Amino acid sequence: KNEVEQSPQNLTAQEGEFITINCSYSVGISALHWLQQHPGGGIVSLFMLSSGKKKHGRLIATINIQEKHSSLHITASHPRDSAVYICAVISNTDKLIFGTGTRLQVFP
Amino acid sequence: NAGVMQNPRHLVRRRGQEARLRCSPMKGHSHVYWYRQLPEEGLKFMVYLQKENIIDESGMPKERFSAEFPKEGPSILRIQQVVRGDSAAYFCASSPLRDSVMAYFGSGTRLTVV
Numbered sequence: 001k002n003e004v005e006q007s008p009q010n011l012t013a014q015e016g017e018f019i020t021i022n023c024s025y026s027v028g029i030s031a032l033h034w035l036q037q038h039p040g041g042g043i044v045s046l047f048m049l050s051s052g053k054k055k056h057g058r059l060i061a062t063i064n065i066q067e068k069h070s071s072l073h074i075t076a077s078h079p080r081d082s083a084v085y086i087c088a089v090i091s092n093t094d095k096l097i098f099g100t101g102t103r104l105q106v107f108p
Numbered sequence: 109n110a111g112v113m114q115n116p117r118h119l120v121r122r123r124g125q126e127a128r129l130r131c132s133p134m135k136g137h138s139h140v141y142w143y144r145q146l147p148e149e150g151l152k153f154m155v156y157l158q159k160e161n162i163i164d165e166s167g168m169p170k171e172r173f174s175a176e177f178p179k180e181g182p183s184i185l186r187i188q189q190v191v192r193g194d195s196a197a198y199f200c201a202s203s204p205l206r207d208s209v210m211a212y213f214g215s216g217t218r219l220t221v222v
Contacts, residue, residue: 002150035213043199043213086150096141100150 023087133202
């Protein structure tokens with residue numbers, strides 16, 4: 001079993017839909033990151049969280065430390081949001097552990 | 109203000125050849141991390157380097173793989189005698205401090221072994 005699990009693995013949506021991607025982890029962490037990997041392969045860091053909630057434009061990330069769970073929400077989704085979204089945690093032993101990603105496709 | 113620069117973007121090697129992947133961190137960053145993304149798999153940590161030092165290589169295969177980050181110049185990930193299973197995307201990240209490691213990723217080098 002992976003230490004960082006994401007769901008769903010694949011997600012399709014119509015433009016404008018509200019999207020949620022979930023991440024659960026089984027190790028103690030100091031921080032959690034959400035990354036975006038575009039079809040060209042480049043990786044962009046979206047958020048780093050250690051508690052609570054962060055918002056950037058149409059993106060919202062939340063984390064519940066007690067439940068070891070984080071969610072990434074996209075409001076009013078757009079085709080340009082199509083990408084792979086990766087959850088990664090920094091464990092208490094300073095290891096960076098990645099989820100396998102959620103592939104999102106948003107259709108016009 | 110260039111971000112983390114990796115080159116080449118694509119690299120094709122025949123089995124048995126050597127592959128050299130370069131990573132130039134952002135200006136002022138002295139921490140470099142290498143990750144490998146195998147097809148249909150998530151990113152996996154390989155090695156963490158500071159200038160002239162390997163800090164953690166627990167994710168590096170025991171043979172054929174080596175990494176360096178010299179005082180001057182880019183960090184190099186070297187794979188000797190490549191095999192088909194080495195085909196993957198190799199990402200480099202840099203940070204000024206360890207706990208901001210995720211902030212700056214390179215675009216990756218896609219290695220294809222034929």
